[in-house]
Amino acid sequence: MWIRKPQKKDFRFRWSIYIVLFAVLMFTGARFALFEWYRPLFEGLSSQEIRSAFFNGLRFDFSCIALFLGPLIFLLNLPVNSRRWAKWMLYIISLVMLILAGVLAADLIYFPKVNRHIAEEIVQISHDWDFIISYMFGPALWPLLGLMAVFGAVVLFIRYKIKTRFQPHFGAPLAEGGKLLLIILFIVLGIRGHLGAGKSLGVADVYNYARTPAGAALTTNGVFTAYQVGRKGRVDTENPFPADKAILTAREQLFSPEESAVDARYPLMRSKEGPSEPKDINIVIVLLEGWHPRFIDSLSGGSYGVTPVFDKIVSEGVTFNNAYAAGLRSVFGFAAVLAGVPLVPGLPMFGYGLEMSSLSPMPKNFADAGYYTLFAQTSKRDSYRLCALASFLGMKDSFGWEDIPELLPYEDKAPFGYDYDALMFAADKIKNRQEKNFFAMVFTGITHEPFARTLPQFNKYSGDDWDSGFKNTLAYADWSIGEFLNKAKEDGWFDNTIFIFVADHTSGAKTDSLYDKFRIPMVMYAPKILPAVRRNITVSQLDLAPTIYALTGINVPYTAFGRNIFDNSREEDRFAFVSEGVNIGLITPKGAVRHSGKQLLGVEPLQDDFDASAAGEKLQALDKAAYTLLKENRWFKHE
Numbered sequence: 057m058w059i060r061k062p063q064k065k066d067f068r069f070r071w072s073i074y075i076v077l078f079a080v081l082m083f084t085g086a087r088f089a090l091f092e093w094y095r096p097l098f099e100g101l102s103s104q105e106i107r108s109a110f111f112n113g114l115r116f117d118f119s120c121i122a123l124f125l126g127p128l129i130f131l132l133n134l135p136v137n138s139r140r141w142a143k144w145m146l147y148i149i150s151l152v153m154l155i156l157a158g159v160l161a162a163d164l165i166y167f168p169k170v171n172r173h174i175a176e177e178i179v180q181i182s183h184d185w186d187f188i189i190s191y192m193f194g195p196a197l198w199p200l201l202g203l204m205a206v207f208g209a210v211v212l213f214i215r216y217k218i219k220t221r222f223q224p225h226f227g228a229p230l231a232e233g234g235k236l237l238l239i240i241l242f243i244v245l246g247i248r249g250h251l252g253a254g255k256s257l258g259v260a261d262v263y264n265y266a267r268t269p270a271g272a273a274l275t276t277n278g279v280f281t282a283y284q285v286g287r288k289g290r291v292d293t294e295n296p297f298p299a300d301k302a303i304l305t306a307r308e309q310l311f312s313p314e315e316s317a318v319d320a321r322y323p324l325m326r327s328k329e330g331p332s333e334p335k336d337i338n339i340v341i342v343l344l345e346g347w348h349p350r351f352i353d354s355l356s357g358g359s360y361g362v363t364p365v366f367d368k369i370v371s372e373g374v375t376f377n378n379a380y381a382a383g384l385r386s387v388f389g390f391a392a393v394l395a396g397v398p399l400v401p402g403l404p405m406f407g408y409g410l411e412m413s414s415l416s417p418m419p420k421n422f423a424d425a426g427y428y429t430l431f432a433q434t435s436k437r438d439s440y441r442l443c444a445l446a447s448f449l450g451m452k453d454s455f456g457w458e459d460i461p462e463l464l465p466y467e468d469k470a471p472f473g474y475d476y477d478a479l480m481f482a483a484d485k486i487k488n489r490q491e492k493n494f495f496a497m498v499f500t501g502i503t504h505e506p507f508a509r510t511l512p513q514f515n516k517y518s519g520d521d522w523d524s525g526f527k528n529t530l531a532y533a534d535w536s537i538g539e540f541l542n543k544a545k546e547d548g549w550f551d552n553t554i555f556i557f558v559a560d561h562t563s564g565a566k567t568d569s570l571y572d573k574f575r576i577p578m579v580m581y582a583p584k585i586l587p588a589v590r591r592n593i594t595v596s597q598l599d600l601a602p603t604i605y606a607l608t609g610i611n612v613p614y615t616a617f618g619r620n621i622f623d624n625s626r627e628e629d630r631f632a633f634v635s636e637g638v639n640i641g642l643i644t645p646k647g648a649v650r651h652s653g654k655q656l657l658g659v660e661p662l663q664d665d666f667d668a669s670a671a672g673e674k675l676q677a678l679d680k681a682a683y684t685l686l687k688e689n690r691w692f693k694h695e
Contacts, residue, residue, distance in 0.1 A: 064223035065221065066223060067217075069235050072239070079117075080118075083121070087110060108265060108271070112266075113277070120283070126247075132145040135226045135232055150211060154207045159282060164278075171568045172281075173273060173278040173281040173282070269639055270568070295683065302676070306681035306682070307324060315328055319693055325416070325613055325691075335608055336493065339553070339556065339608065341600075342555065343559070344558065345500045345560060351363070354371065355370065355377070355577060365538035369557065372581065372588050373588060374579065374580040377591065379558070379596070380575055382398055384561050387407055402653075410686065417448075419495060422608075427494055428452060430452065430455075430486065431447075433498070433501065446497070470508035471506060471508065482498045505525065506525075507525030554586065555580070559578075569648075569660055578595065595630065596633065600618065601614065614692070647661040647668065647671065649675060656668065656669075
């Protein structure tokens with residue numbers, strides 16, 4: 057009996073349709089997984105909003121599919137009489153789909169950290185291979201291995217099919233041209249996302265189809281947001297508030313009574329009347345990686361027992377119960393604290409273009425006043441480019457992991473360095489300085505995931521969950537701070553130093569509330585200078601620069617998007633300006649609002665008389681003022 061050989065056909069166009077359909081299923085599957093895994097975030101959405109998210113989400117999915125797969129599908133279907141051509145084009149298409157699947161998987165892992173898709177972070181991590189590698193072989197290891205296994209199976213399948221079932225065959229020129237024309241139309245319409253006039257889909261366009269951040273998160277996908285922000289270094293945004301009115305509003309909100317503008321062209325640049333009268337006060341800022349108040353017993357009323365040193369600092373320092381970060385990533389906290397500059401959607405990020413504007417450099421002003429200025433971080437020097445940025449802002453010395461000796465027999469190699477080592481290193485540099493006074497920042501890193509074991513005595517929690525890992529590293533970080541303070545006392549510079557402990561952003565927020573996502577510990581600790589008190593006013597990282605100038609008596613022209621914390625006038629008007637990717641927010645004592653710049657997205661009232669409309673207008677004004685002055689390079693005037 058004869059065995060009939062399988063008939064060979066040219067199945068490229070048919071497979072092209074299958075590839076697109078499979079990609080649609082992949083993106084829709086990721087959206088469904090997002091909805092199921094993080095369902096509490098979407099509980100406020102109506103059934104209609106959920107259906108709209110899945111339907112209109114196809115616009116954003118097809119935009120990615122058309123952009124990344126469309127040109128390859130076009131090349132696959134060219135009339136090339138070669139099995140090898142078809143095989144290698146299918147290999148490349150499979151590789152691109154693997155990468156898209158990897159980004160979607162990474163986005164699902166990342167999503168709960170900030171309750172939104174990957175956006176500006178893609179620009180930062182693209183320059184931080186240590187983080188990428190540690191992430192790939194940490195939280196993303198099993199998804200990565202699964203994707204690689206699928207890719208290997210697909211390659212073998214393609215090889216078999218091309219060898220046994222494929223034979224190039226071309227029909228009439230009109231038919232072949234028609235196929236290519238259909239593919240071109242798919243690419244153009246897919247990328248545009250609509251049939252009307254105007255630009256192709258951008259990140260901000262999601263609010264044409266969603267009314268809330270939760271709806272927007274369910275409508276878009278991580279591939280789309282990462283690409284759109286990554287290629288521009290910024291997010292698209294729209295704010296129709298009049299610029300001149302916005303600048304006047306911002307000046308009214310930010311200036312203290314004793315301050316006045318110094319140059320009409322630089323309307324937020326200000327100074328106090330009278331000469332500079334520096335005091336014999338040192339400043340040490342400890343930027344705490346990812347600390348959240350809920351893990352600190354003295355701030356949360358909890359009983360975790362991992363922060364005894366910090367609890368003592370809280371009891372003896374000036375503690376701000378309602379302090380907030382400017383953003384959700386480290387570089388935004390760094391920029392807010394050292395330069396008083398906010399993260400404004402629509403502009404490049406700090407470290408990726410924003411620094412080209414003339415900023416107000418607090419370290420340089422202290423160096424000019426005769427201070428020794430120092431920056432040290434536990435991470436490597438090129439992590440987020442912070443060492444270079446610190447030097448750019450005026451730090452005389454900037455150090456990273458490569459410069460800091462390892463002092464203790466740690467159990468694991470921490471991917472972002474060791475707090476104790478960096479703090480002791482900074483203390484030695486301070487001790488051996490030539491200048492009388494100093495201004496220093498130490499950026500910690502042990503509490504950055506993936507969490508490393510440090511010393512046996514700090515393995516207080518045995519679970520493998522995120523909370524246990526964070527609390528164990530927090531225990532070590534807390535002890536490190538205590539040793540740093542002891543060293544300051546031994547070396548004789550504790551009494552006239554103000555230690556400012558402030559987190560760069562939060563980690564471990566349990567809700568999508570602005571009050572939870574952005575709330576950070578902030579304590580000024582100087583028992584011989586500042587009396588202990590707990591204050592309930594609303595403050596921000598952006599308020600630190602004006603406050604530090606006031607505390608030290610350094611009177612220089614400066615620009616900062618905040619106000620002196622110890623200015624007791626108009627306390628009821630205090631606010632925290634925050635940014636979460638494409639959206640902005642305003643946190644006040646009476647309530648908080650989220651905004652796209654164009655429309656109000658959400659309201660969190662704390663008091664019955666909270667005027668959300670007025671808060672939204674104030675937020676628009678602040679956003680437009682910062683955007684306008686930074687874009688037009690009118691933020692700060694260098695002499």
